[in-house]
Amino acid sequence: MNRVYLVATAASNMEAKVQELVDAVTKAGLIATVYKPLEVFNAADSVAEIKAGKSAVLMEKICADFLKQDFDDVDAVVVEGATGMNDVIAHKFNDDLASALDAKIFADGEDAELFCPKRLLRCEKCVAGDLAAPAAERRVSQAMFRASLLSKASKCVKRIVLPEGSEPRTVQAACLAVERNIAVPVLIGKKADIEATAKSVGVKLPANIEIIEPSAELAEKYVPTLVELRKAKGMTPESARVALSDNVMLATMMLKFGEVDGLVSGAIHSTADTLRPALQIIRTAPGVKSVSSVFFMCMKDKTYIYGDCAINLNPLAEELADIALQCDDTAKAFGLPSRVAMLSYSTINSGKGPDADLVVAATAAAKAARPEMLIDGPLQYDAATVPSVGALKAPNSPVAGKATVFVFPDLSAGNIGYKAVQRSAHGTIAIGPMLQGLAKPVNDLSRGALVEDIVYTIALTAVQAQK
Incomplete structure (x- = not known):
């Protein structure tokens, strides 16, 4: 068919x-x-x-x-x-x-x-x-992408740890993850607190949700490894025990030990609190220079990838090229076409200045690293997305007018760009940020995340863990 x-x-x-x-x-x-x-x-x-x-x-x-x-x-x-x-x-x-x-x-x-x-x-x-x-x-519509995400997650169910185990939205999302068969949620927290939260939000905890109660005894098994990993920074057994009293660090060590397949946090923790343990303990995947992020921008009739909109403030050319490679990998992993536009105020050579030069260098570096990748830049956003504009401004480009993946030159542009589209393009849903480049999947939530946002972040993390 x-x-x-x-x-x-x-x-x-x-x-x-x-x-x-x-x-x-x-x-x-x-x-x-x-x-x-x-x-x-x-x-x-x-x-x-x-x-x-x-x-x-x-x-x-x-x-x-x-x-x-x-x-x-x-x-x-x-x-x-x-x-x-x-x-x-x-x-x-x-x-x-x-x-x-x-x-x-x-x-x-x-x-x-x-x-x-x-x-x-x-x-x-x-x-x-x-x-x-x-x-x-x-053309992957919003409905198609969301259905695909849940389907991919359910094909090989992974254990996803949620260190904010008694937080109300997290408990509801964990129950939905079980109901939709997209993950085995592992909630960290006191069992009595989690059960009380479930009762207060009107959900019944499924039998296959796991609850792990943090304790000094549980943390102790991770102390030697944590000290070894952080000894260059002066970590001692005593400071390791203090660090492990935080549920996010505890969950990160569980991920390091392979006891869970992925981690989702951020409903009540800052991005820094979620990322710091991951960068310290999980670290980057082999060959990856830095961690970055993407949002899946799900519009009514299409889905784009925007990166990096959450992590890297002012990436150098080499770092920007690495972000482009990571975005290309993400598009392919999630079944989306990948045509990467390196965004700028300039299209090819229409504008001058150090910012445009940086994108030129980043594009060249990405092409050298992966010659088969469909990538071009610098491209203005209209030249990247509108066929008539692309044909006029970059007539020989393999990407202009039909880009599906957009790499912003810095965090200001990326963060403003995704929020502008999310809030101004009617019906658009931004799924993310999803982190790229870590050795194991860790993803951050917005503290304003809805229950459904958490469910889809769990699904994203589960799909990443299948690699």
Whole structure:
């Protein structure tokens, strides 16, 4: 299966339109099959669920049934849209089903370019041209990326330690992580406090949530290793015991020992409090010069990667090149296309000055380190994203006008940039920051994080731990 077509037309014309699409696929020498969701979930019951505000539940059930089908030997699946509904309900059914199928097919596949769904296809004359063309690159919508993230995390469930174990949002997120099968949460804190928090927020702790109570006895086993790691900085057994009285340091040592696979903190700790132990104990991965961060900027119809927006204040050219390489790795790890734009106020050679020169040098260093990577710079943001502007300002660029990964020149630009888009582009969700470059995954939360933010950060961390 490399094409999915959803037919949206009047019920009286549905059978004929579906057959026209099947005939078009067959005429192209390919194999088609038809999937009829309303033969599995009848129209009357579906209308009742939509009217009750349960469209998402209905679509989840339809998509689950769709993915159970054996489409391995067909080239195209024609999905029959709404029948037996009034026009308003039918429109909602078709639109919600298109979005849900997009998300679930993407999440279920290993390669985003395998599928080329046509949403709400009304004209069968488009099919011949579509079938003759190679499968188009998926535009990864917000729904697709979020579904994919949860799906990837659930394929190999990891143990993720949450040192702020009795914090209310953390407890709720841990319960949801178990419910969605994306991780085994390990909460650090007093069991009585965690249970009291769960009761206060109205959740029941699942049996497979682990609770570890901090104690002097537990910390003692980590003391020798911590002293060895930090002896150059004057660490003694006594100061190690003091350091291990902090739950974030304790959790970091658990990660160092391989007792957990990843760490998420920051709901009530500062970024410095979360990162300092990780930089001291976990340290960078082999060959990595510095730690950086990315945000996944999930817009309605696409997902971009922005880096670095949280860690490096004024990176040097070599450091900026390393950030670009890390961002490229992250895009590929999460199934996103990678075309890296090195951002600046200058496009290629249109502007002069030391800041533009730094981006020129960083781009050259990244190209030298990874010649196969699609990267270009300096590029202004409009030249990087708008095809007409890119063609005008950088006509020979492999990235201009179609960038998917954006490397900002410094922390001020990156932090302002992601927040401007997050707050001003309607419906945009920023997932992150996700840290890159550490030997093991550690991720920081905003202290204003919502429960869902924590759930997705747990999922990000679990996917990183699968590498």
